[in-house]
Every structure is written in C-alpha cells, then in structure tokens.
Amino acid sequence: MNIITFGTFDVFHVGHIHILERAAGLGSKLIVGVSSDQLNYKKKGRTPVYCEKDRLKIISSLSCVDEVFVEESLELKAQYIKDYEIDILVMGDDWEGKFDHFSEFCQVIYFPRTPSISTTEIIEVVKAIE
Structure with missing residues (x-):
C-alpha cells in the first residue's frame, strides 16, 4: 500500500518524526510531498527557515x-x-476535515499532533530570544 503525506517540514522536530513513522507503518511505501519555498510563502506568508x-x-x-x-x-x-497510486493520505489533525474530499481517490486519515510542539511555536521562541 502506498501512503502519502504533505508538509513544509521547516525547523524539523519530533512531531514530524511521529507523523512520518506512524504514516509509514500503514503501508509498504511512504511518499512525502515537501512544500516548495514559493508554496510555503503562499500558505504561511513567510519564507521557510530552511x-x-x-x-x-x-x-x-x-x-x-x-x-x-x-x-x-x-x-x-x-x-x-x-500519479503515485496512493492508497492512504495521512495528515495531522490540525487539518481535520480539510482533505476529506480526497476520499474519492484514497482513504484519508488524520493523526493527532504531538502535544506542545509546532514549528510556529519554535520560531516564535527563537525570535523572542534575539
């Protein structure tokens, strides 16, 4: 079974590892779409750190x-x-409901996010230290 997930994966942290490992456990092949710098700017209004x-x-x-x-x-x-013949789309539960329309192509699963960690929070902490 082919699994796919998407993300920016900027300022990589343990929450990213958790979702990727859990997603990989659902099938035989994990494919990851990493947002381009331009797409990240369009989505979040900022250039990625990395x-x-x-x-x-x-x-x-x-x-x-x-x-x-x-x-x-x-x-x-x-x-x-x-294109990737996906069986399951995995996203974090902060996106719950926003990808349900892809269920016509594959199963959609939302995993709980790792509590108390996010890229945005990490960036804000680092900015506050400066």
Missing part, C-alpha cells in the same frame, strides 16, 4: 521515507495522489 533543497534532504534521509518530491501547488494534490 530552503527547499535542505528540507528535501532532511526528509529523504529518514529511514521511514521511501520517496520525496516537491509539492508545487495545493491544487495538484489530487494529481499527486493519482
């Missing part, structure tokens, strides 16, 4: 990840699901 190339390297180096690609557009998610 550039696209570095974030791809971080995610591809994980033993639980089988394949990585650059997610260029939110509008292409259905196409990515079809």
